[in-house]
Amino acid sequence: MVKQIQTDVVIIGGGVIGTLAARELSRYKLDVWLVEKDAEVGWGATKANSGIVHAGFHDKPGSEKAKYCVEGNALYPELCDELDVSFEQNGILMVARSPEEIPVLEQYRAQGQKNGVPGLRIVYQDELRELEPNLSASTTAALLAPTGGTVAPFELAAAAMENAVDNGVQLLAESPVEAIQREDDGFIVMTPNGNLKTRFIVNAAGLHSDTIARLFNDTSFTITPRKGEEYLFDKSIRVVNHTIFPVPNAVSKGILVIPTSEGNVMIGPTGDNVDARDDMTTTQDGFKRIFDSVHELVPSLSPSGIITQFAGVRAASDRGDFVIDYSPVSKQIVHLAGIESPGLTAAPAIALQCAALLKEAGLDLVPDPTFCGRRRPVVRFHRLPRTEQAALIEHNPSFGKIVCRCETVTEAEIVDAIQRGARTIDGVKFRVRAGAGRCQGGFCQPLVMQILSRELGIPLTAVTKRGGGSEQVLYQAKELVGRQTRENIIS
Amino acid sequence: MKTLSADVLVIGGGPAGLSAALAAKQKGAKRVAILERNEELGGILQQCIHHGFGIHRFREELTGPEYAQRFIDELASSGIDVYLETMVLELTDKRVVYAINKDHGMLCFEAGAVVLAMGCRERTRGALRIPGHRPAGVMTAGAAQRFVNIEGYVPGQRVVILGSGDIGLIMARRFTLEGAAVEAVVEVLPYAAGLTRNVVQCLHDFDIPLHLSATVVEIHGRDRVEAVTIADVDAAWKPVPRTERTIPCDTLLLSVGLIPENELSVQAGIELDPITNGPLIDHTLMTSLPGVFACGNVLHVHDLVDFVSEEAETAGTNAAAWTDAQATQSRRIITVKAGESVRYVLPQYVSPEKTAKLYMRVTQPETNVTINIGGLFSLKQKSVRPSEMIQVKLTPKVLSRLDSDSLTVAVEREVENVG
Ligand SMILES: Cc1cc2nc3c(=O)[nH]c(=O)nc-3n(C[C@H](O)[C@H](O)[C@H](O)COP(=O)(O)OP(=O)(O)OC[C@H]3O[C@@H](n4cnc5c(N)ncnc54)[C@H](O)[C@@H]3O)c2cc1C
Numbered sequence: 001m002v003k004q005i006q007t008d009v010v011i012i013g014g015g016v017i018g019t020l021a022a023r024e025l026s027r028y029k030l031d032v033w034l035v036e037k038d039a040e041v042g043w044g045a046t047k048a049n050s051g052i053v054h055a056g057f058h059d060k061p062g063s064e065k066a067k068y069c070v071e072g073n074a075l076y077p078e079l080c081d082e083l084d085v086s087f088e089q090n091g092i093l094m095v096a097r098s099p100e101e102i103p104v105l106e107q108y109r110a111q112g113q114k115n116g117v118p119g120l121r122i123v124y125q126d127e128l129r130e131l132e133p134n135l136s137a138s139t140t141a142a143l144l145a146p147t148g149g150t151v152a153p154f155e156l157a158a159a160a161m162e163n164a165v166d167n168g169v170q171l172l173a174e175s176p177v178e179a180i181q182r183e184d185d186g187f188i189v190m191t192p193n194g195n196l197k198t199r200f201i202v203n204a205a206g207l208h209s210d211t212i213a214r215l216f217n218d219t220s221f222t223i224t225p226r227k228g229e230e231y232l233f234d235k236s237i238r239v240v241n242h243t244i245f246p247v248p249n250a251v252s253k254g255i256l257v258i259p260t261s262e263g264n265v266m267i268g269p270t271g272d273n274v275d276a277r278d279d280m281t282t283t284q285d286g287f288k289r290i291f292d293s294v295h296e297l298v299p300s301l302s303p304s305g306i307i308t309q310f311a312g313v314r315a316a317s318d319r320g321d322f323v324i325d326y327s328p329v330s331k332q333i334v335h336l337a338g339i340e341s342p343g344l345t346a347a348p349a350i351a352l353q354c355a356a357l358l359k360e361a362g363l364d365l366v367p368d369p370t371f372c373g374r375r376r377p378v379v380r381f382h383r384l385p386r387t388e389q390a391a392l393i394e395h396n397p398s399f400g401k402i403v404c405r406c407e408t409v410t411e412a413e414i415v416d417a418i419q420r421g422a423r424t425i426d427g428v429k430f431r432v433r434a435g436a437g438r439c440q441g442g443f444c445q446p447l448v449m450q451i452l453s454r455e456l457g458i459p460l461t462a463v464t465k466r467g468g469g470s471e472q473v474l475y476q477a478k479e480l481v482g483r484q485t486r487e488n489i490i491s
Numbered sequence: 492m493k494t495l496s497a498d499v500l501v502i503g504g505g506p507a508g509l510s511a512a513l514a515a516k517q518k519g520a521k522r523v524a525i526l527e528r529n530e531e532l533g534g535i536l537q538q539c540i541h542h543g544f545g546i547h548r549f550r551e552e553l554t555g556p557e558y559a560q561r562f563i564d565e566l567a568s569s570g571i572d573v574y575l576e577t578m579v580l581e582l583t584d585k586r587v588v589y590a591i592n593k594d595h596g597m598l599c600f601e602a603g604a605v606v607l608a609m610g611c612r613e614r615t616r617g618a619l620r621i622p623g624h625r626p627a628g629v630m631t632a633g634a635a636q637r638f639v640n641i642e643g644y645v646p647g648q649r650v651v652i653l654g655s656g657d658i659g660l661i662m663a664r665r666f667t668l669e670g671a672a673v674e675a676v677v678e679v680l681p682y683a684a685g686l687t688r689n690v691v692q693c694l695h696d697f698d699i700p701l702h703l704s705a706t707v708v709e710i711h712g713r714d715r716v717e718a719v720t721i722a723d724v725d726a727a728w729k730p731v732p733r734t735e736r737t738i739p740c741d742t743l744l745l746s747v748g749l750i751p752e753n754e755l756s757v758q759a760g761i762e763l764d765p766i767t768n769g770p771l772i773d774h775t776l777m778t779s780l781p782g783v784f785a786c787g788n789v790l791h792v793h794d795l796v797d798f799v800s801e802e803a804e805t806a807g808t809n810a811a812a813w814t815d816a817q818a819t820q821s822r823r824i825i826t827v828k829a830g831e832s833v834r835y836v837l838p839q840y841v842s843p844e845k846t847a848k849l850y851m852r853v854t855q856p857e858t859n860v861t862i863n864i865g866g867l868f869s870l871k872q873k874s875v876r877p878s879e880m881i882q883v884k885l886t887p888k889v890l891s892r893l894d895s896d897s898l899t900v901a902v903e904r905e906v907e908n909v910g
């Protein structure tokens with residue numbers, strides 16, 4: 001419990017936007033706090049998206065989306081190298097499903113060139129077949145964007161947070177911001193775990209960024225939740241090399257076939273306006289729409305290879321574009337809001353703009369000479385050659401214990417993830433992929449729970465899937481015996 | 492990296508691995524080793540603390556751990572090398588096996604023959620695509636079994652079980668005995684998937700409702716399961732509109748099938764059968780990779796451990812007798828095929844000169860049928876069920892009557908009067 005902290009900047013929301021902004025600000029001699037309502041960072045839209053680093057040909061020239069997307073894309077290779085995050089520049093192919101769609105490819109190429117997307121070209125029949133032998137025979141041409149890529153989005157947010165914390169940023173998790181009070185030279189940001197007195201606020205609260213704005217009577221934008229479902233295939237299914245897009249329709253970029261940076265194929269997303277901002281349900285209807293559409297692109301994909309599904313909710317603003325600007329209420333508040341797709345791609349560029357806006361509003365950005373942007377490298381045991389694996393076990397025997405057999409994740413990697421900030425079963429899963437494979441934790445979840453319980457010093461019944469209320473086992477053996485009979489008598 | 496060698500190397504120390512290793516040793520293999528990733532031998536049996544193991548083999552009703560212990564005791568004086576907490580990472584097509592262990596580090600085994608005995612894993616929610624939220628409290632029946640029987644925790648107090656496989660049925664009883672309320676067992680098929688004795692002893696005896704031809708169509712609860720909606724299904728397993736009913740619960744167990752664990756086999760280039768998800772084998776239980784044998788749940792999912800042990804003995808015996816020279820011998824091969832109403836038959840290949848045992852499962856429960864074994868002979872059966880494996884012996888004498896290179900096994904019914 002923090003009582004009242006005095007700080008320079010409070011960032012509200014630990015998605016990819018908030019965490020990268022935090023890491024950017026950690027370059028300077030500043031006191032920065034990031035306040036997140038969930039138990040860990042990255043559990044909003046950031047963990048449930050398509051993971052595509054867009055090239056930038058989809059959005060209208062002159063829009064914030066187009067600008068930050070192209071800039072963000074260019075920053076990705078170096079950023080992911082510094083933070084040691086899975087990233088593949090596998091390229092994007094937007095495919096014409098009929099000859100009539102070829103002129104549309106031309107339009108997007110022209111639009112992309114205006115936006116500054118490098119290397120765009122259209123590939124035809126033979127070259128297309130060579131690039132993607134499994135595409136439907138009815139596809140005749142495609143727009144190739146070589147700068148497109150895929151990233152592990154949760155890993156990126158977790159890595160950015162870890163690096164920010166290593167450089168002095170403070171993280172206040174499980175602390176929803178509930179009120180904001182104006183002071184003479186700043187604000188008091190109030191959470192159930194204490195209040196933060198701050199000069200500047202960065203509003204990166206995703207789906208709830210308009211709710212946050214309302215806390216200081218800012219009604220300049222409104223967020224509409226728009227849900228997207230995604231379905232993930234077993235690693236043994238490798239049908240495409242590039243990320244495959246159809247030609248978009250009026251409302252969305254369409255349903256994609258994505259080879260993820262971690263080696264799975266994923267299909268999705270849908271785009272449906274929903275009533276509830278936390279509606280992360282998957283539906284039979286969503287599945288059907290995705291599958292019908294994907295079938296046109298890659299006919300060999302069969303539902304039997306699916307290992308899991310999820311849904312994420314986009315925070316669409318009523319401006320139809322990102323809101324990256326001061327609040328009309330005060331220049332000491334910067335909104336990074338309405339960051340729907342391509343927000344993941346744009347995030348590194350938005351972080352730079354955030355720092356620039358704060359500077360312009362009077363925040364002194366004095367470089368901190370102790371800043372180190374390189375995250376301590378992560379060991380990914382399964383990717384190493386046998387000799388290196390052998391050397392690791394010799395050095396640390398807990399590399400000799402495989403916990404997750406599907407993804408070959410060792411105990412040492414899980415312990416390391418906890419030391420880097422994982423607090424929950426999902427936190428471990430998203431960081432090191434224990435439980436993310438084909439058996440979806442059926443085998444390793446009890447083991448992961450034991451390690452969490454041991455490392456965090458909490459009982460097994462307090463180990464959660466994703467924070468308070470999501471405990472996975474509720475009772476000790478025999479605890480219920482007797483209790484149940486009483487209930488039966490009452491009922 | 493340490494390099495070791497073995498005449499017969501067994502991957503997996505469950506009941507299949509134990510019996511295979513013991514048989515190989517008895518048949519004279521000098522160096523026999525078992526590699527097991529767990530801290531103890533016995534495989535899945537260690538968490539099956541209920542009775543019902545060994546009825547055929549020992550004519551006793553043992554618990555899982557008791558059954559396993561009989562073999563573990565025998566192993567103690569056998570001279571078989573046991574490597575515990577040793578996970579096999581890779582099997583190559585040259586029968587080189589890489590495994591890791593906390594204390595010994597990376598181990599490399601060069602094996603004369605290899606026996607695959609890795610067992611199986613449970614199907615999970617993702618494979619079923621159950622719509623709804625993804626809260627805590629959804630787990631496989633086997634994971635729940637481990638929590639209750641090994642770790643000493645009860646996942647929840649109001650439970651719905653999807654699937655009436657044996658593990659689900661056993662867990663329905665286990666949860667009830669732990670003081671939890673099992674609200675329903677929901678099965679998509681029009682009959683229970685598990686053994687009849689488990690339906691009686693685990694559901695009927697405890698008045699647990701079994702909903703047949705039904706499935707879970709939605710999971711409710713953001714953080715922890717709060718309820719599930721179930722609905723009846725039609726013949727194509729599609730939910731029937733307006734049959735939905737919602738059952739409040741805090742836990743959803745899945746007992747929706749087991750999948751042989753063949754990652755290592757696939758990596759080594761061993762061919763699998765798309766129906767069993769286990770390797771294609773010949774009458775010696777040898778896979779498509781010469782010198783590599785398979786038995787137990789990694790080969791096909793068994794319901795009774797007694798037959799696992801028996802099958803594994805065959806694999807171990809043949810592994811001990813195997814030499815490189817055999818790989819090049821050419822012989823006549825008969826392909827065994829599953830015909831009408833037969834889900835699968837093992838082995839897929841038999842030799843006309845050798846006795847073979849056929850293992851098969853039917854596709855649906857039926858009464859008064861005949862099983863036609865390639866026209867060579869037929870078996871009259873009062874009742875057949877997919878959950879109960881059927882075994883038939885084929886001798887060279889019988890096989891000599893076959894004048895084709897393939898043999899089809901089919902279920903035949905009494906001729907119906909078509910009006
Ligand atoms: C289905 C789908 C597919 C997508 N695909 C792509 C893609 O392929 N490429 C791409 O570039 N973009 C994609 N996007 C968009 C991308 O995911 C988002 O733009 C990005 O994740 C937005 O990040 P964020 O940090 O703004 O939001 P979030 O990740 O939602 O973070 C907001 C954070 O604020 C926290 N918060 C909210 N209220 C409070 C409060 N009161 N107090 C404290 N904390 C609070 C939340 O808990 C959350 O952690 C996709 C989005 C979806 C939904």
Ligand SMILES: Cc1cc2nc3c(=O)[nH]c(=O)nc-3n(C[C@H](O)[C@H](O)[C@H](O)COP(=O)(O)OP(=O)(O)OC[C@H]3O[C@@H](n4cnc5c(N)ncnc54)[C@H](O)[C@@H]3O)c2cc1C
Nearest residue numbers: 503505506507528534535543579609610658787788795796
């Ligand atoms: C819940 C449940 C209830 C059952 N009830 C009954 C019953 O009442 N009566 C009955 O007769 N039968 C019952 N059975 C069936 C019987 O237990 C199984 O058929 C039998 O255990 C299968 O034996 P196995 O050796 O093939 O597999 P397992 O017992 O699963 O053993 C496989 C072993 O291989 C190891 N392994 C796997 N991969 C590797 C690797 N890469 N490296 C090293 N080791 C590895 C595993 O750790 C495991 O120990 C039940 C099964 C279950 C799951």
